[in-house]
Amino acid sequence: MSDLAGATKADFPLLTREVYGQPIVYLDSAATSQKPQAVLDAMDAYYRTVNANVHRGAYHIADIATQAMEEARAKLQHFIGAASPREIIFCRNATEAVNLVAHSWGRSNLGEGDAVLLTHMEHHANIVPWHMLAAERGIELRWLPLDDDGRLDLRHLDRLLDGVRLVAFSAMSNVLGTIPPIRRIADAAHERGAVVLLDGAQYVPHMPTDVTELGCDFLAFSGHKMCGPTGIGVLWGREELLEAMPPFMGGGEMILNVTTEGFLPNELPWKFEAGTPAIAEVVGLGTAVDYLRGIGMEAVRRHDTSLTAYALRTLTERHGELLTIHGPPEPAARGGVLSFEYGDVHAHDISQVLDEQAVCVRAGHHCAKPLMRCLGVVATARASVYIYNNTSDIDQLSEALDRVGDLFGPQ
């Protein structure tokens, strides 16, 4: 077992708190990660010593604020192997990034008769924007199905790609943890002339990420799932695509000139960053990237995989057939996201009972209702791990599940 967590748990102030007099067991990082002290300090220092609006002030602290923001952009660029900082668009989160693509690229490239290929394991953030576009533009939505182990079923990929202009899919499922064969799908899409959008909300925080190796054209991710603050995320796009796209939102920052007759859009990346950006959050996310690079994303992935393997083994041994864990059985094929059912107890009741023992897991449809329907459930409980979790957290989850059986088991 990796010793990563022992070295990092102490970096996260929230994890030292107690809940109901017991140490917190935080197993909901797929929803949002905790924040290391370094990120909190960076944001605090920004407000205490630098705070000024960016890009237009000729005074000292405005210049420092602008530099801080653009340095963070460069950190994000290197973190995902992007060719240029011009390809890093700051937005609120992965949801906004997908909406940006749908609104800007989608509206200027898709029309009646065009198809968008999605999968059955998408988060609503990568479904609803396309439904909205379909209602407006009459495009067709197609769906890649899943097999019984929660892997994408690619047998009919070629047929499904016929007439497809965009393939948009999750690089790691937020429910099943499934990591699809990204490159294979991207290559097949490109052979047909389609553009590839990856939802990296779960993938980027947990995996070494290189956009060239992934072979995608757009990548959307959120800062708050990767040790950064809420309210900041990134859309990466290939420069020539971004250049050709019209602006998303209009306002300050995104223009070069405005007259009573019209406007001239700014150059990349600011063309897509209307209004005062979330500067402190950008600084915080840049620090989160430093923190993760300090650990090393290869080490993060090894840690997640070994802890997931431990969890699959431990939970199955203790709870046997009472417990159903969804998704691919091999840890190497998945991220550290474990959606499970316990007997016929509803997920909401499971999480309520676990909460009594200070164990934080999510319950519900996880913003993936089409996937819930494929699984034949209305909700699942979901435990998810990150760098600060260790085997003791998994042991406590496993023990806490006994109480679910006590309360709701056969009488």
Next chain:
Amino acid sequence: MPGLEDLYREIVLDHYRNPRNRGELPCPPATRAEGFNPLCGDEVVVYTDLADGVVRDVRFGGQGCSISQSTASMMSVAVKGRSLEEVEKLERSFKAMMSIVTDGGEVAPPADLGDLEALRGVVKFPVRIKCATLCWNTLAESLHS
């Protein structure tokens, strides 16, 4: 924290395990309404057969947590055979027990909630209040459709 025994009272778990009035009614003459709790994915369907201002029969279906399903079961027992006026009084009384103020802050009239009294502890778990009120909102929709 409030103890789980406040939430999962024996009578609540009994209605969850052995739901009363679970099923469907032919529509028409009955009417049907669906309710969703986007938080946990709970779905409830309520069928009501109303004649001369009296709830002659009621059935419910759907999937959900112990609180949403047991509340639907207890509610079905409580409203069967009652007049619309009595049902409304029960609903307001139940929602008052859940700390939900209706009708511009007016104090809900006391009503005999029967088994539903066992859900009093839900108010200590604010996230679960929606589970307990889902079926009441769906019932109102069914009665007024």
